[in-house]
Each structure stands twice: as C-alpha cells, then as structure tokens.
Amino acid sequence: MIDVTLESVSKRFARGGDTAAVDDVDITIAAGEFFTLLGPSGCGKTTTLRMVAGFYFPTSGRIRFGTEDVTRRPPNKRDTGMVFQNYALFPHMSVAQNVAYGLKIRKVNRAESRRRVEEALGQVHLAGYGDRRIDELSGGQQQRVALARALVIRPRTLLLDEPLSNLDAKLREETRTEIRRIQQEAGTTAIYVTHDQAEAMAMSDRIAVMQSGRVQQIGAPQEIYHRPANAFVARFIGRSNVLDLPVVGAAEQTVTVRLPGGGEVTVGAPTGHGRTAGGTALVSVRPEHIALTTTTDPDALPGRVTEVEFTGMATNLVVDLAGEPVQVAAVDVPAGIAVGDQVGLRLNRDRMWVVRP
Amino acid sequence: MIDVTLESVSKRFARGGDTAAVDDVDITIAAGEFFTLLGPSGCGKTTTLRMVAGFYFPTSGRIRFGTEDVTRRPPNKRDTGMVFQNYALFPHMSVAQNVAYGLKIRKVNRAESRRRVEEALGQVHLAGYGDRRIDELSGGQQQRVALARALVIRPRTLLLDEPLSNLDAKLREETRTEIRRIQQEAGTTAIYVTHDQAEAMAMSDRIAVMQSGRVQQIGAPQEIYHRPANAFVARFIGRSNVLDLPVVGAAEQTVTVRLPGGGEVTVGAPTGHGRTAGGTALVSVRPEHIALTTTTDPDALPGRVTEVEFTGMATNLVVDLAGEPVQVAAVDVPAGIAVGDQVGLRLNRDRMWVVRP
Amino acid sequence: MSTIPVTPSAATVPPVTEDPTPPRAPRRRLADRFGGGAGSRWFPYVLVFPLALILFGYVVQPMFATFAESVGVNGVANYTAFLSGDGVARSALVTSLIISAASVLLCGIVGVAMAFLLKRFSFPGRGLIEAIILVPAALPPLIGAISFQLLYSETGILPRGLQQLFGAENPVLPFSGIAGVLVVHTFTMYPYFYLATSAALTGMDPSVEEAAYNLGAGRVRVWRTVLLPMLTPALVSASLLVFMTSLASYTAPLLFGVDRTMTMQIYINRTNGDLPMASTYASVLGVVSVLFLLGMRWYEGRRSYRSQSKGVASHRREITNPFGRWAALVASLLATAVLLAPVATIALVAFSEDGSWTTEVIPAAYTTANFVTIFSDPEAFQPILNSLQMSLIATVGCVVVGVLIAYAVRRLDFRGRGLLDVAVMLAWALPGTVVAINLISAFSTGNAFSFGQVLIGTFWIMPLAYFVRFLPLVFRSSSASLAQLDPSLEEAARNLGASWWRAFGSVTLRLMLPGVLAGALLAFVHGVGEFVASVLIYTSDTAPISVEINNRMYSFEVGTAAAYGMLQVVLIFVVMVLSGRLEGGRRSTREAARWTA
C-alpha cells in the first residue's frame, strides 16, 4: 500500500535509434490504485514497468515510492511483485518451488508457505500441478505459474506485464477477478499492462494510454472511452470513426459541425478546444454509437454497406456515408444484410466528441 | 494447398498424469481452409499443432497430408510454417536474418529474398527493424518477427500458435487481416490457435472446440456460436446462460420449455436431442440475446439487477430471474442503472438453443 | 600499479548503465549504498576489485616484469633480433600458429562430434563412454606423449602392427613431426570442446532448433546455421583454451622433434642463458594470445546467444532414427577404442618388464613387479595424496574466483571489463615455467599480495600456482554458460526479494552449473597432472605425483613411471565417475533418451 510516482522519467537505449523508449513520462499512482498502461506494441510499457521494478535505471527522471526516492534502489529492496512478459520462470524448480521462492526468501515457515502456495495455485486454476516441471506445462499454464509466483508474496506493488495474454477468455475473466480481489483485499498498488481493452476497462481505476514512449492521456476508463484526448486515443481505445468535419459554430464546451450526409449536430468538446466556425474539427464517434436503420428513417443519414463481418456478439459493418467510410457495430442486424445494401445511420450525438489531432 | 487429416490421434506424455494431452482426435482440414483450434489453457492445442509439425509423434493414430501418411516424417520435410507459442526466434540472428532463414533454405536468390523479407516485415508493421537484434525488441515485436518468419516462406500449411497474443487490439486486427489475405491468396491450409474468440469467429472457416484433449465440436463459427453442441461449448464460446428448464413438449427439432419468470417458449434443438416432456433440458441463451426493458413491458420477464459492469461497448449486468442469475449484455443501458433496480428481460427465442450437458 | 587501469579507483567510477549523466540522489544512506546489489553502480567495482588485485599481483605484474626484461636496457633490440634474426624466430612463430590453429580445428571437430553423439543419442554403453571421455586429458603429460609415440610413431604399435599385418617393408602410417604433434593435441585437448559443448547443449533452448527444422532445414543445416552459432560462447571458450594450450605446448613438439616452436625456443634460450631473449619470446607469445583473445571476444560479442523465448521449452523433439542410433553406437565404440588406446599402452608398459619390449609389436614378457615396487614403498601414496589435496584446494579457489569474474565480465557493466578478461587468460597463455618463476619472484620475500608471508618453500605456493594457472579453465567455461542464460531469471529472483547473493546462488549459479562443473573438472584434472610449474616450486613435503613420475622417467624406470601413470589415470577416472554422479548422470542419460525416444 504505497503510491508510486514517476517524475519526468525517460529511458533511451544505446541501440534504440534516436527515439527514447520511454519519453518524459509523469505518472502518479495512488496507493491501492489499480493502474493500467495501455498502448500499441513497442510503446514502452514494459520498459516503464522495468524501471519501477528496478531493472533499468531511467536515463533521466525520478521514481518515488511514497516519499522515498527509489530511482536507484536495488530491485530486491522495492517489494514489488512482477509478472514478466516472458514469465522468467526458474526452469530448475518445480511449479510449487517456483511459487514458494519468494516466500522462502521472506522466511515464511514451511507449513504456512505450503498453504499459501497451494492457495495461490488454486487461484490460477493450477491446483494439483505443484510437482510438475515447468517444461511440462502448456504456455498458458506457465503464464499462470508466473502470476501465482508474484501474487503469493503479497507485495506492496504488483507489476503485471500482460499476465493473461496466453489464457482463454473464460479463464482470463476468472483470473482477472481473482487478481482484482487480491489486490483490493491487500490494498496493493497495481500497475497492469494489457493489450486487451475490455480487460483494461473492466479492471482499472485509471488508465494511461501511451504511444511511442509518451503518455497520451491518463484518466478513468469511462473518461478515456467517451472523451478521448486525441485522435490516437480515440482510435486506439475501442474502435472509433474520427471524422474531419466542417465547424459551423463553437461554444466553450461544444462545437457544432456539419455531418457528411447533411445536417448539423452539436457535440461535446474539451475546454480550450480552440475550434472556430469555418475551420474543421475532428469528431470521434464509436461504431456502437451508430444505429443501423432503414433508409426510410427520416432522422438517419443514408449510406451504402461496403463490408460485413460477423463477430459473434455484434456484426461489424462499414458503411459508405457520402464518400466517408464509417464503421458500424450492430447487435441484431437485419438477417441477410449484404454488401451493397442501402441503409440509414443514426449517430448518437451525446456520444460524439471533439478530439485533438 | 493440401488437406490435413488427423485420424484418431492421441498423445500421452510420460509424466502427464493419467489423462492424455490429446485424446482420440479426428479432424479433417480441407486444402486452403482456415481452421481454428479453440479451447481452454492446457487442453492440447499446442500438442496437436506440434504433432502436425512433426515435433511429437502421436502415441496412436495417424496424420495425413493429402493422401500421404506423414505421421513419422521429419519436421523439415513437411513444409509447414509454424509460429511457436514461445516465438523460438534465433537469438544470434538479426530480425532480417531470422525472417530470411527459411528463404535461404529454399535457395531464394538474394535480391528476391531481400524484397520478400522487407515485404513480410512491412506486413507485420516492423519495417525498418531489420537490423535490430532480437533482444532489443519488445515482446510484441518479437512475436511479429516470429509471424513474419513463418509467413514469408509461403508454406503449404501454416501452423499458428497464438501468433497475436501479445499484440494490442488495433494491431491484432490489422495483422489478422493480413494473415487471412496471405493465406487466401496462396491457398494455404492454416491451422490457427487462439484464445480470442472474436478473432476465431472473424477469421475461421471452421472451428474445433477442444477440452481436456478431446474435440467437443467442429463447425463453422456461426454454427458453433448459435448451435453449441453442449454446455461446455455454449459457455466457452462467448458467454452464455445455460438454464436447466422443465420441458413441457418436444418435437424433432424443437423443445418447449418453461421459463423461470413464467411463460413457455419453444426453442431449437439438435436432431436426436432426446428430451421429453416432464424432464428438463439445458437451454443456452447468450447475454446479448437478452434485451433490457422496463418492468412495465408485458412481454418481459421481471428481474432484479445484482451486478453492473461497464466494458466499453456494452454493459454487462447480472439479473436475478426468479432466483436464477442471468447475464445480460446491453449496449445502451438506461443511464444510472444500479444494483437493486427492477428491470424487465426479453429473451430472443430464435437464439435460444437446447444443448447436451 | 599506476601503469595499467585494471582496477579504476573509486574516484573515477563511471555510471553503470548507458546513462551519460545519472541523476545524483541528494542524500543516500550508507546502508543503501552497501546493501545494494548488481544494480548499483559501485557494485561491479566492489566485486571486481579484490579479484583484479589478485590477478594483478599474480599474473599481470609478473607478466610485465617479463616484458620489462625483454625490453631490457636497450629497448627494442631483442625484438629487432626476434624479427630480423636468422629466421628461427619467425618460423617458430609461424609453426606455433599453424599448430595451434590446426589443433583448434581438429579438437573442435572431435569434441563437438563426441558431445553430439553422447548428448543426442542414447545407446548401450553411453554412460561408460561419458565416464572415460576425459581420460585422455588425464594422461600425465610426459607419459601420455610417450604412449602416443609407442602407439603411432615409426616404431609404434599401430604402424608396426600394420606392417606385420600387411607384410610391408616399412611401418605403415607412422605419425611424425607436426602430424604427430597434432595427434597428441587432438587427443589431449578435445575434452575442452567436448565439455564446453555438452554443457552448452544442455542449457540451450530447444525450441530454436525446432524452429529451424520447421523452416525446412535439414539436420546438417540446423547444426551449421543454428546449433553451432548458438554454441558460439562455448566454442569460443574452448578455442581459446586449445589455442593457448597449443601455443604453450612443450612436450608434444619436443617428443615429435618439432623444435621450431615458440616454447622450444624459450627453453633453448633459457638454456643458452639468454634470459632477455627468452622473455622476448614469452612476451610475443603473450601478445599473440591476447590478440587471439580479443579477436574471439569481438567475434562472440557481435551476437546474442541467450534464449529470447517465452517460458521454458523442454527438450522434447522426438526422433526415431534406428540408423542414427546404430551409427552412434558404432562411432562411439570406435571412439572408445581410440580413446582408451593410449591408456592401454601405458598399462602395457606398466605390466611389462623394463627393457623387455624393444622391436616387438607388443611386449613379450609381463610382470607385476612395477606395481609391487610402488606399493612396497611406504611413501608411495604421499605424492598421490599431495596432488589430490593441492588440486582440490586450487579447484575450489578457481571455482569461487572464476565464477565471480565470469559473472562480472558477462553481466556487469564497468570500465576495464576487457582488461579483466585478458588478465585472467594471460595466465593460461604463459608457459607454466614462466608462471612458476613469476610466482617464485613474487613470493620469495613477503609482499602485499601474500600478506607479508613468504610462500616459497611452503605448502601454499603449490595450490596457489595451480590456482593461477587453471583459473582460466573455470572462468572460461563459466562465462560460456552464463552467455546462454537469460538474465531475466535473475531479475525475477531479485524481484521476489532475493539479495544479489541469494539470487546468484539459487538461480544464476545453479543454472550455470554444467559449465562451472566442466571447468572445475578440467582444473582438477590439470592440477593432478601439472608438472612444469610444480617442479620449480615443490618441496619434499609437497611432491606431486607428476614429479614422482618424472623422476622415474628420468632414471628410465619406465615401468614404474607407467605404473604411477596408471594410478593417476584410475584416480581421475574415479573422480570423473563421482562427479558424473554428482551432476546427475541419470539426468543426462534421460536427456539423451529424449532425443532418440
């Protein structure tokens, strides 16, 4: 239970090209918070975690745990439990020995240790696998051992680097509930890396979206989802249509734009958006905030279906809206809808939002 | 372009306990088909792929490529391109050398090889990374190199073991489109392992759902989704409410059951379902096929919200329906809905389906 | 001490990471500084400083003394003489280089092939071969070389036997000159490659090999493009050792009459009393070795060899290849015969009457008198015990120091890494005589490195000499196995709260163990056989077995010398079997079984 602060932390690698892997990152994570790093592959998430764990020293900047400067404190004095992206399991130890390692170092007595190891293996659905050798496990099983090893020591700070990436949806959901429970019970501060946005949304107190080593936006899930700071975040979190529309009017927190199919709409915008009539504004609208109706609907914009993809829960379509391809996600689509069909689209104006480029 | 047949293939490990890792699996994959293995962690997906690649010999059973029996053919004579779950990149080679390895073996000339390597790196969004050392890449970047290495050789059979698990959603979507395109262009037979069901649904011609080494169902995505063979498949693919309901009438392909809140409904059932009036039937209904309305709706079953979870596109709720907890996924929920609210539920009878236990 | 910056003082400590200007923490508690670990920037120096000091005192400084002597008062005169001279020096250098390069190649082929056979195939008798595989390295130098002569030279068993068999005029296929030297070198030094390669094969990520097969590579191709390159650290380590040993090899060229070698010239110049010239040769030898070392370092450093895979992959590729299995069996039987031939020859000599074996193919008369002679001497076992004890002490020292230096050089980032590497290996590049003489000069009187103790004439000078000479063996093979090891394992341990020492002990060291053990075995075996340095520093209480053997040889009691030699071989064989048990011979059998299913 401790807060973690990164103060303008940067990290450059000797051979990493001229860009920094992590570039002037400022983050403050409150004690007990569940904080998620989200961003495209190679954006610097692992590097950030490794600096918090103490495996890299920042090229510049400071890291604090509470009020203490831990920038150069050795990793074993940080009381962080990390799940490595590549697991880093000890190949010479059995599953149970791997999980027990941290407890042994903490001089937990044998019986207690055995109990906790078993409990942890149960939490990741690996009860009964304690005596297996690591190389006799499947990929997902190995990942769960790595998770159990970090959870079992109840560290002050949990660093989880894509700990569920190799698990099936069902197990992932169960395990993440377990992680969240343990984290909340112990009041652990958690920094979580995932590429699964639904997961990030469901678990996190706050999310930082990164790109190319820089933080693009930090905020609660709903905030990031509904009020993305810029086009990158809008497009990266979930899917989004970011339309460049002509501005016909602007107020402090709203902008009025003209839609492609015709008609004007006033949408929310961040304060200081700086858009003025006559210019254009980027407006983000998510596929699921567009409803599919018939062309006869008077409030709908007319379009033509150019792609249809069935994905289980929803059907994804791309609809050509006056030359602008717009993605639409619809839950019960009319049966037999096909490419070339004329449809009507209703944009939910409450969910539209002006973003920075 | 060759079809792959597994004939009652089993694999037991010396130390794998008394259950087989792969148990009497019969699969026929047509030439050019995109076939996906889906199943919980540890169910035997990797083991199956490895037998097709030639790294394991089945304990019993046969594997055929076309009409040839390849059960014991050495891996290098099988012309399969595999993306290993653990990447298995050559650490002593640069990114470009890794990708070029298979081409070199196929004696592709230098200029052509260079061109194809560059193209492949482009396809996985790693253009410009050719000279990097493998240990200077992030986890997701490494995974993409592994993918490029397998794709670039245009093998007759592609074996992809969770090739996108460490990529963010955006990139994953782009990359899977790329994989699908390449596979279709070249008419490659592909066997794909993923834990992402949306991905499986979107990409696959057919899907096999496995559990504990056994195949539970093989079929097209829609079929598996809408007409799961048994409760395991129903619950594993997407989410599903599998309700045990009293049967009041049965026909050849339908069963009429009584709903928890009252009312009767006739739902689809597989031929030979064997249910009779007076017994019970397991009926699967997916959360997104339950609509949330008000209690005043006469066609709705009344329930009480017990959980609410926001996940971006939809909101997940659990509603207590006469003592039975039912999951509901709703896209625009009334603002401010909270635990304890009384709601009405409408079950889409066309999407309900009787499953085997 | 100020001439070379092997150990930069604390004042000039550079930052640990690639970070040019690290932020200075305003206040850092002392406990924080010293409770730290591999991460803190002074840690490498704390770890390395004592090691560097030892090396500096025992190896580098004496080496510089040698160099100073070669430079003498007249500067480059000796080097001019060396280069211009009558061509002896140049041809000696060239011959030495050729022999060394050829030895590396031959030992490499034999050693890697043996490792492959034994680690990748399981067949009856595999365990036995694994136990005798190091016996050639255990042959006492002088007797060993003579046994090769008895086997392969013009008057040797094989040529004479073949001569009789074919009724030929002359002995068939005799080895002489450089060919003879190479035979001896291949036999006695392939274990460097064998040990390093098997340790590396054990630690290698098998999925990488699978990936290559999957991409269509055949077995040979996989070896050429994936396995051998992945074994680079091990091969480099073994190449270094073989190259330097060959360069400093003395007995084999001597016995096969190749006198245009650097070591022979050193010896001749010392006999001439031309010490500065001898030092010149020794310095050139040192320079050549260092250049080779730097070249190898560069070559190895260009790539990475550690697994980048996620998780742990097991050796689980399954091949059923009855042909391969039988071929392996036959090849191994052949190898066994060849391996044991020199030992068998020694046994023949040990059991034959002195002087009874002249022109016959094998001896005519047999006796156990030689062994009776040895065993009836009440002090016969003292030299054996001495050798065991001193080698053991030295080996323990080598393991402790060698592993730490290997860690420092591989894993820590500090100024002078390369120099440390060179300093360790120098001791191996120098002829044993030079090392011994350096030690005598250093410890004739008390000095700082011996805490003011005079070590000459005491017990401790012997283990110390072995330690200095054989440290490179442990250092190299530890370093090679460390190169394969994913550092994130150590990080994981540290992250779970283990101090550096704990993480090192329970994870890193444990996983490097095959390499460390290989090095330790070599060091021990060499210690037991060491002669050239021992003879200059032993006392009557510490006479090692090699000196005893040599004395017998000197008085031409070949039979008893051979009997002693046999004892030594048996002894080392026992150690080998025991350590094989230690390392888990069953495990290695299982591993091999995995590959043949």
Add this chain to the structure above:
Amino acid sequence: SGGGDDAAGGGATAEKLTIYTARDKKVSDYVVEQFTAKYPEYKGKVEILNLGAQEILERVRAEKANPQADVWWGGTQQGLSAGASEDLLAPIQPSFAGKMDAKYKDAEGRWFGEILLPEVIMYNNKALTPEQAPKDWDDLLKPEWKDKIIIRDVAASGTMRSIYSAMIVRQSPDGSNPQPGYDWLKKLDANTGAYAANPTDLYLKLSRQQGTLSAWNLQDVLLQANQSNMPFGYVMPASGAPVLVDGLAAVKGGNTEGAQKFLEFLFDDKLRGDLAKEYFQIPAVEIAEQPEWLAQLDLKPLDVDWDVIGKNETEWINHWNSQIKNKG
C-alpha cells in the same frame, strides 16, 4: 622452509639441509642414507629434491632473493659457472679441494667437479656387433649409417651441447674458425635419423631400433645396460672422448656450514668407491680402490679447451640450431 635465516648452530643439533639434485633418485637416496648414518644429528633434516640440471639453475636463480636450497648437487661445468657468475654460489674451502685437478673446479671455490662424464659412441648391441660398430667420431659420417643415428636433441641438452661444441673445437682448437666443424656436423645431421626429446626418448628409440647409434655419456650407457637391461654397448672413440665435468656447489645464502659438511662427505673415499662400483661414476678425484670396470677403462680424453667452448657454445649451438639441424 630451508635457508639459513636463524642460525642456531653448534653441538649435536643441526640445521636443516636442503639439497637440489640432478642425480638419480637411487643415488641421492643412497648417499643421504649414508650421510645421516654418519651424522645422526641430520636425521630427518635432509631434504632432497630431485630436479633436472636445468631446473636447478632456474630454481636457484629465481630464489635468489630468499634462497631455499643449500646444496646444488649435479650440474654441468657450464651451468655451475653460470651460477657462479650470477653470484648464486657460496665459495667454500673443503679439505678435498687440494687433491683436485684445477680444471675440475672453480678457482674461487664456488663449485667443484664431482664426476667425469666421458662422451662415447653408443650402439644397440642387439642390432650391431662390437666389430660392426664405428670406431671413431668420423666413422659416424659414413653413408652406411644414414638415418641410423639417434641424437638427443642438442640445444636443450647440456651434454649434447658440449659434445657438439667439442666436435667444432676438435677441428679448430682456438675456436676461431668453426666452419670445418659446422661442415662435419652437417654431415652428421645428414646421417641422423631422429632427434630424441629427452634421455628416456633416446633410450626408447635406440632400444626399439628406430636407429642403432648415438653419442652419449659413458655412465648412462653402463647404467642402462647393467641396471635396466637395455641392449646398449659403447665404443671409446679412437681420437678420444670429450670429458665433461659434473659438479656441485653450496648455494649462497643457504646453510653453508651444512653444505660443506655434505660436500666433504660426498668425497669420502669409501663412498666414492661404492658409487663408482654401483653407479659407474668416474670420480673427479683419485680414489684408493677403483672397481674393476674403472680400472680397465682405457679412458682417452679428447684434448679440447673447455674455456674456448664456454665462450662460444651459445653462438655455435644457435648456429647449428638454425642453419644445420635437419638441413644436412
């Protein structure tokens, strides 16, 4: 440790005595046994290290700062002279010095000759009869001996260096013109089948008939023939055998008192007689009772000036090594 740091001499107690010897272990053991029998105070205090002659020089040289040895027992005239000139040896005046021919000892008493080593022609007497064996040095050059000669490699052996140098001086007594000697050695090289690495190797090669002839010192030929059952015979060359002196010395900075006592003992007449009889040693001093073989030996020394050899040996042997060896 040895050395004379704390001289607590006197009476029946004796200081430790460390001897570096190039003599055969049997010889040294025998002598030390006799020595301690005569001087019981030395019982358990004599430490014998058996080394090669060259190794003794190396060791004594390296230990100069803190000498460990007291006696240097066994070394060529050249080696001992080198030791003396490097100030490694302590001058002493033992009682036998007076009886000794000046050419067998150092003028300042820093070393003394112990035994004389005549260098003779050795042959394999299973392969050759005494009649077939060559009679003089020049006979070795005859074409019939092509590749039949085995020579202990020259540059690294004090013995062989002396023989080869003597062959040069034989043709140019003042050493001013080594060329005829070089030519002679070149012809010898042409007949030489192999160079042996060390004495053991030489014996092996000769006994296994890789060759049948060699040049070697008389004492070792007799020892091998009589004690090791080797098929060796010798010929005293008609023109004379170069006679080497093998000697001993007290090491400077060591227990000089004990060393002198040991040296005196070594020249004990009875001991010398025994050594001559058992080990075929030719003492450098007159002894009362000569064993039979010695009395019958028609030792014919080759008349050479050892000072000339001492001055030129390095140069000549280097020349031989680089220009003649394996080129004839």
